[in-house]
Amino acid sequence: MALVPVYSETLLPSVWKWLLAPAGGAAAGIITVVLGVPVAVVVGVVVTIALVAVLVRTAPVTVVTDDELRAGRAHLPREFVGSVEILEGSALEQAMGPGLDARAHLQFSSSAPAAVRVDLRDPQDPTPYWLLSTRHAHELARALVADADQAAHSEQTG
Template sequence: METNPPRHSERLVASGLWWGIVALAAVIVAWLLLVATSPAIAATAGLATLVVLGAGLWRWGALRVVAEPGRFRAGDASLDGPHLGRVEALDPTAWRAALDRAGTDRAFLLTRPWIDRGVRVEVADPADPTPYWLVSTRRPATVERVVGHTGPAPDERTSDGQEAREEEG
């Protein structure tokens, strides 16, 4: 018999395509400056562009999503115990529809464009003006199961090839 995973934690790291865009931008800056300046200045500017954009992308993707029974944390924000409502896993189609609707609400959004799925977390605190959260995650079913206590998480494979399998107990 499988058991609920006790905790799920993931970092919203950018995909390889986004890192390629950063590298391409640095090459373009260096190439454009090479026409007007010396190779040393062009190389320095290209390297500086790579470092600045790379650091920005790393920082933007450094946010953690942590799910535990009765607790959910997305970046620096967290919902605990009685304020944590229902958690719903959203596939890519439902995710796009939820993001379209979120523009008209006061929803808390923690999304990343390189992740095409996520969870909708209801806020059960009547004093909180935020009705729900939309949070990107590569494993929405696992987050739903860990926080929502709906049973064992299914086997899932992420875009980076890692598997999330629960051991039999």
């Protein structure tokens, strides 16, 4: 049971979202300036650091290992990975809008230009598919397909 990632991606926020941290720190500093300039500066810096920590901590993480696909806290054993489809542009808009199944597992980031749809082969799981935002759709799909191919090969030879 190897836990070495075949693929790993953390979807850090876009530049515009990063600008929220110093803006929030500045706002907090302005609000507390009535308590004194030193207090306002300290509050502004602390709030900025806290907001950066929140942005990093809440960034979606996708990891593919030999044993599983992890999307945030959700885990999917590799034997349940079905077909894999890359979604970009209008196909992604359709999949995230009118084509979305309410039972699907989503890991979405508006800063990612693409997503990968992973169909599930678990008859006991009511989740039909996972839809994972990514900046590297082809690499993620390749890791998932290679992982599924290795699993099928090891089941046939084992």
